[in-house]
Amino acid sequence: MATPRAHTRVLDLDEVKAHTLPNGLRVRLLPERSAPTVSYYTFFQVGSRNEKLGTTGISHLFEHMMFNGAAKYGPKEFDRVLESRGGHSNAYTSNDVTAYYEDFAPDALETVIDLESDRMRSLRLTTDSLEQEREVVKEERRLRTENSIFGLMEEQLEALVFLAHPYRWPVIGWMDDIERISRDDCEAFFRTYYAPDNAAVYVVGDMDPDATLALVARHYSDIPAGPRPAPVAQGEPSQRGERRAVVRYPAQAPALLAGWRGPAARSPDSAALDVLQVCLAVGESSRLRRRLVQDEEVAVSVSIGWGWRIDPGVFLAFAELGPRVKSARAEAILWEEIDRVATKGVSGAEVRRAQALLRSSVLHELATHHGIAHALGQAEALLGDWREAGRALEHYAAVGAREVRRVAAEYLDPTRRCVVALEPEVKR
Amino acid sequence: VTHASAPISLPPIHRETLPNGLSVVIAQRPGVPLAAVRLVLRGGSSLDPPRRSGLAHLVALAARRGTRRRTGPEIDLAVESLGAELGAGVDEDATYFGLSAPVEELPRCMDILADVATRPTFPPAEVKRLQRREVAALAHDLDEPSVVADRAMLSAAFGDHPYGHPPEGRVRDLTEARRGDVATFHVRHYRPSEAILVVVGKVDVADVLALVRRRFGGWRGPGGASPPVRAPAPPATRVLVVDKPDVTQSQVRVASQGFPRKSPDYIPGIVASALLGGGFTSRLMEAIRVNRGLSYGVRSRFATSASGGVFFVSTFTKVETTAEIVEVALQETARFCEDGPGIEELERTKSYLCGLFPLSLETHDQLAEKLADLALFDLPDDDIRLFRDRVREVGPEECRLAARRYFPLDRRVVVAVGPAKVVAPTLERFGPVTVVPARKMA
Numbered sequence: 001m002a003t004p005r006a007h008t009r010v011l012d013l014d015e016v017k018a019h020t021l022p023n024g025l026r027v028r029l030l031p032e033r034s035a036p037t038v039s040y041y042t043f044f045q046v047g048s049r050n051e052k053l054g055t056t057g058i059s060h061l062f063e064h065m066m067f068n069g070a071a072k073y074g075p076k077e078f079d080r081v082l083e084s085r086g087g088h089s090n091a092y093t094s095n096d097v098t099a100y101y102e103d104f105a106p107d108a109l110e111t112v113i114d115l116e117s118d119r120m121r122s123l124r125l126t127t128d129s130l131e132q133e134r135e136v137v138k139e140e141r142r143l144r145t146e147n148s149i150f151g152l153m154e155e156q157l158e159a160l161v162f163l164a165h166p167y168r169w170p171v172i173g174w175m176d177d178i179e180r181i182s183r184d185d186c187e188a189f190f191r192t193y194y195a196p197d198n199a200a201v202y203v204v205g206d207m208d209p210d211a212t213l214a215l216v217a218r219h220y221s222d223i224p225a226g227p228r229p230a231p232v233a234q235g236e237p238s239q240r241g242e243r244r245a246v247v248r249y250p251a252q253a254p255a256l257l258a259g260w261r262g263p264a265a266r267s268p269d270s271a272a273l274d275v276l277q278v279c280l281a282v283g284e285s286s287r288l289r290r291r292l293v294q295d296e297e298v299a300v301s302v303s304i305g306w307g308w309r310i311d312p313g314v315f316l317a318f319a320e321l322g323p324r325v326k327s328a329r330a331e332a333i334l335w336e337e338i339d340r341v342a343t344k345g346v347s348g349a350e351v352r353r354a355q356a357l358l359r360s361s362v363l364h365e366l367a368t369h370h371g372i373a374h375a376l377g378q379a380e381a382l383l384g385d386w387r388e389a390g391r392a393l394e395h396y397a398a399v400g401a402r403e404v405r406r407v408a409a410e411y412l413d414p415t416r417r418c419v420v421a422l423e424p425e426v427k428r
Numbered sequence: 429v430t431h432a433s434a435p436i437s438l439p440p441i442h443r444e445t446l447p448n449g450l451s452v453v454i455a456q457r458p459g460v461p462l463a464a465v466r467l468v469l470r471g472g473s474s475l476d477p478p479r480r481s482g483l484a485h486l487v488a489l490a491a492r493r494g495t496r497r498r499t500g501p502e503i504d505l506a507v508e509s510l511g512a513e514l515g516a517g518v519d520e521d522a523t524y525f526g527l528s529a530p531v532e533e534l535p536r537c538m539d540i541l542a543d544v545a546t547r548p549t550f551p552p553a554e555v556k557r558l559q560r561r562e563v564a565a566l567a568h569d570l571d572e573p574s575v576v577a578d579r580a581m582l583s584a585a586f587g588d589h590p591y592g593h594p595p596e597g598r599v600r601d602l603t604e605a606r607r608g609d610v611a612t613f614h615v616r617h618y619r620p621s622e623a624i625l626v627v628v629g630k631v632d633v634a635d636v637l638a639l640v641r642r643r644f645g646g647w648r649g650p651g652g653a654s655p656p657v658r659a660p661a662p663p664a665t666r667v668l669v670v671d672k673p674d675v676t677q678s679q680v681r682v683a684s685q686g687f688p689r690k691s692p693d694y695i696p697g698i699v700a701s702a703l704l705g706g707g708f709t710s711r712l713m714e715a716i717r718v719n720r721g722l723s724y725g726v727r728s729r730f731a732t733s734a735s736g737g738v739f740f741v742s743t744f745t746k747v748e749t750t751a752e753i754v755e756v757a758l759q760e761t762a763r764f765c766e767d768g769p770g771i772e773e774l775e776r777t778k779s780y781l782c783g784l785f786p787l788s789l790e791t792h793d794q795l796a797e798k799l800a801d802l803a804l805f806d807l808p809d810d811d812i813r814l815f816r817d818r819v820r821e822v823g824p825e826e827c828r829l830a831a832r833r834y835f836p837l838d839r840r841v842v843v844a845v846g847p848a849k850v851v852a853p854t855l856e857r858f859g860p861v862t863v864v865p866a867r868k869m870a
Contacts, residue, residue, distance in 0.1 A: 034458060035790050067708075076718065079708040084776035086783020088707060105783045135721030142677040143724055143744060149571055250674045252567035252867070283513075284504035294501070297557065300565040322564040349509070356511030360530060363460040367791045 011366050011390040016376070017209040018386070023225045024197025027216050028376055028386055029209040032369060038205035039369040040102045040112050042120075043377040045200075046193035047096040048171045049232050049311060057173015058181050060093040061137050062189055066100065067091075068129040071122035075129065078115055085111050095167055096310045097381045098193075103370055106206045110215055116201075117219035120194060125186050134178060141172050149249060150318065153257045153420045156245045160418035161259050161314050165236045195226020202376045202386075205369040234311065236261075243418045248425045253300075253323040255422040256330055259316040260412050265308035265382040271395035272403040273315060273411065277304040278354035279346050279404060280337075281317070285353070287346075291337055292319060298330040308382050315411060327421050338412050345405030358396050436786065436813050441799070442633045449621030449651075450644055453799050454636050455628045457792070463534050463629035464792035465527040466800045467545055470622040472518040474590035474657045474735075475613070480605055482597015486558065487613045488516040488523050493554035495543045500554050503540060512537050514544070520591045521657075521734045522804055523618075528793060531629055535639055542643035545618060555607045563602050566870055574744070576670055576869050577679035577845045584668045584841040585683045585738045589660040599870040619649025624803040628796040657735040660685070662839045667861040670869060671848035678750040678846030682757055684836040686730045686737030689805045695815075696830040697730050697739075699822045703769050703777045704728045704761065704835070705741055710777075715760045716743060722753050730834070734805065739834045747846050751854035754842055758858070761835050768828030782816040 017029045047059050069075035082089055087104025102112045145151035155170050162168035172178075192198075201220075203212055239261070263269045281288045281304040292299040299319040306315045317338075321330050365371045372389075379388035439457035446452060476483045492514065493500035507514045512529035514537075525545055529537040569575045579594045586592030625644065627636050662685035687693050705712040705728025712726045726743035741761070745753040769777070789795050789812070802811060841859075844851050848863045855861055 035786055037786050037790070076709070076714075080776060083707055083709055083780035083783075084772075086779045088780065088784060103784075103787055105786070108783070132718065132721040136717055136724050139677065139722070139745060140724040142746060147573055147675045147677050251571045253564065253571070255568070283508040285501065285508050290501070293561065294557070297560065300561050300568060320565070320568045322560075323567045353505075353509045356530070357508060360462060360511040360513070360528065363462050363530075364528070364791075367460045367462070368787075369790075370787075 011372065013387055013390040016386070017213060019213055021196065021217055021221055023221065023223055024195070025220050025223070026200035026380070027213060028200065028202050029207070029212055030204045030372060030376070031207060031209050032204055032372065033206045035369065036106060036206050037369055038104055038106050038109055038203065038207050039373040040104070040116070041202040041373040041377045042100045042116055043200045043202070043381050044098045044193055045198050045381060046098055046229070047094050048169060048173070049095050049166045050193065050229060051166055051169070053169070054177060055181050055185050056169045056177040057137070057171070058185060058189055059098055060172050061133060061178060061181055062186055063091050063093045063098050064133040064137060065125060065129065065186060066119055066123065068126070068133070069124050070119040071124065072118045073115055078119070081111060081115060082108070087112065093171055095171055099374070099377060101370065101373070109207055109212065113215050113219050117223070120196065120199070120220065121223045123190055123194070125183055125190065127183055130183055130186065134181070137172070137178055138175065141175060141178065145170065145172065149251055149255060149422060152247050152249060153255065153422055156247055156420045157257050157259045157316065157418060158314065160243045160245055160420065161261055163237060165234065165311060166232065167309070167311065167313070192227055192229055196220060196223050197225040198229060200377060200380055202373040204373040204376070232311065236312070239416045241415055245420045246423055247420060248423045251422060251424040254321045254325065254327050254424055256319045256321060256327060256334070257316060257420040258334065259314045259418045260416055261312050262306065262315040262411050264312050265310060266384070269407050269411075270308050272399045272407040273306050274358060275351060275354045275396060275399045276341070276404050276408055277306045278357050279350045280304050280341070282354075282357055287337055287341070288317070288334070292330065292333060296333055298322060298325045298333060310382055327423070331419070335414060338408065339414075341405065342409040342412060345401050348401055351399065351401050351404060355396050359393055362392050436789070436816060438809060438812060441809070442637070444637065446620065446641065446645055448645065448647055450647065451624045451803055452637070452640050453624065453626045453803060454631065454633050455795060455799060456631055456633055457628065457795070458630055459792060461531045461630055462792060463529055463531045463627060463631055464796040465529070465538070465541065466626040466796040467525040467541060468624040468626070468800045468804055469523040469618055470521070470804065471617050471654050472520050472522045473593065473595035474520045475617055475654065476590070476593065477609070479601055480609055481593040481601040482562065482595070483601075483605055483609055483613055484518045484523055485595050485597055486562065486602065486605060487610050488518050488525070489562070490550050490555050490558055490610055491516060491548040491614070492544045493558065494549045494551040495547045496549055497543060498540070500551070503544065506540055507537065510536060514541065518595050520595060526793070531631060534631065534636070538639055538643050542647070546644070546647045548614065550607055550610050550614070552607050555610055559602055559605060562597065563599050566596065566599055566602070569596070570866065570870055573672060573675055573677070573679045573845045576672070576866055577681050577843055579869050580668055580670050580843045580845065581681040581683050581740060581841070584666065584843055585663050586660050587663070590657050591660055591733060591736065616650070617654070620644065620647045621649065621651055622653060624800055626796045626800045626803070628792040628799070660736040663841050665839055665841070665859040667842045667844070667855045667859045669848045669852045669855065669861060669863045670843070670845040670866050671863055672845055672866045673847045673849070675846055676747060677744055678747050678844050678851055679744045680750065680753055681740055681742050681843040682754065682836050682840060683738050683740040683843070684834060684840040686732060686739040686834055688734060688736050689732040690807065691732070693830050693833070694732065695818045696822050696826045697834060699777060699781065699819060700827045700831040700835070701728050701730055701739065702781055703773060703827065704764055704831070706777070707780055711760050711764055712741065712757060715756050716753060720756065722749055722756065726757070739836070741836070747850055750844055750846055750851045754855065754858060758836065762837060765828065765832045765835055765837060768824045768831070771824065774824055774827065778819050778822065781819050785815055
């Protein structure tokens, strides 16, 4: 049996230069010259958890607005200028953060800093661009949710798991709210959440950190700090019994999605749940794949999603079932396997297998400038410290079979589970 | 203009052909302590016999379900306990085994890879189970409108040509395949003289070579090469509507004849396609997303294979604007073919392609894939090394000619997946319309 080299440092963070500008903008730079590229990430500490009913989806719609022109670089210019300098950009919005990135050749660095600081300083929000992005976002919602079976089910599940917390609604927002968001809403959102003291910049790759920091300071320092964002309400009541929902849809086969409220990312249990996730459903030799897909043949695929979030998030299990399989039978087997882990635990070999797979997965993530910049930003946004990006393997190494059993028992309790079943609807 | 201008430098590459004909390619480079291994066998789904679509795919999956030394579950456990991943799949031209492993576990992983690819036993129960699983998985895949659209496009663009059927197979063919079909395909097409093994990572070349000789040196197979696949004919203009009555958004594809990977039009074609539908500032993105808000995304691409290829535009829009999005896409395409690119636009697109290129070589897995493709299509290293110089040489007229030659003007197929009752009548102006129910795509 292989012993994972759990103590190997995978990322040398001693080289990171960290600095905070007087206006509160945090800057972290890591020179790494194995490839002639630079990755530039900007994380804003805002996501759907900062939203309110009536304007759900504003974080994501706003992400689209960031590409529609500012004072120096007008409409359509952001990507044109960047692409003409050999770069490309994109962005994503999650429950917790909104992140923008550019990947580019080193000689475009100053252009990228100019582009990013321009839109943080002086974004222009016009009615025309808002109306156009509203239509684009509605198409995105039709693509990812309304016409996607997993999208439909996931939306139902989050609404079951959370009664009060804003994680209850989807990141993309409810369709009616997307219709309703106004230009004034966007202006207020920008002033609060896109201020430099609510943001952090990560630069990784072929660049000089001192010169880059000087450039960043020169371009961003005149942007004023913003008001302190309102705290997110945490009044989620405890769950006292299973919650269920059914999605009827003209699908060819049934599917099953289950979810449990987990801990916040900062909890030491988060790493143990990562290990549990691998034991249960990563790889062909994982427990659920073996039992549900290979032995019983009730499912064609099984996966576990455990995404770390700022506030307590969701540990979810998704199974695509065979076309003629009874959902109840698949469910019974799934509960049986989860109960087995919660009561009898997993073996040391299973934990070592999980640690070995997690190590490879961390190495894959850190194999590119883009991946490193993202990992630093993600660690700081969710855990409050970019240094955590280099500590993942230490945390995994500290997890033993006992912890895996404990977190399975504690979080995957049958009285606290939520279940969404897809029932294929037969028409005509 | 000096952006993104540093020459592409490849790590030292060692190439050698073993006495049994296996081509070995080893690239030694620094980076994370994982090794990327890619074993490629020439001939993929285009070798599927009549009424056996999906056979090459099934063989690739079934190979890891048992060998003389290990059962399927033993293989799974051995690979995963080492922190490694072993995957297999096919496209129209080849079968691929991909291995990603901690570099110190390479010897044990290579042993398993060689065992799986060269000595599988295809246990009957495991083959049967895989067949059932693949058929069931298709039911889920075909609930995804974009998957249905891609399958329909292949079939509309290539018809009965070996590139026209989905590599994952059709339900009936997958169901009827026998274990004997699987074993015969393996004996016939998995042979060292038609195989390429690529290893990339922080490895020692001599060690890897010794390892490869030990694990793959004894592999024997029939000699000779499979005959090349005939070139596909261009499609006849038509509209294919796949009926999915309940969706609120149509998936749309517009396709025309492309070119093979080794075509001299490859580079001008890539540039022309990027101008029309690559990145966020392309003509189509501007017309469809930015100016009209018709879609969240639109892109165009040349898919290039050994014997031919397809050019296609891919997008989606709410059901009511299906015909409008096709109209806009075709108008923009025609306008581009007529006028060619502007100078500023062409320079921007070339810089974009050149700047992005190093990002496609950043990881060991990416480089392994590129090196395997070079070997598969018999291309020199200069294909990578000089990519950016060649892109920079493309002029506006060359670009316009490539567009005129391949973009969908006269001979093209339009595919829409959506409610036929609403969509089909609006698409009649683009050619004769055929409607098929979504379940027929299985």
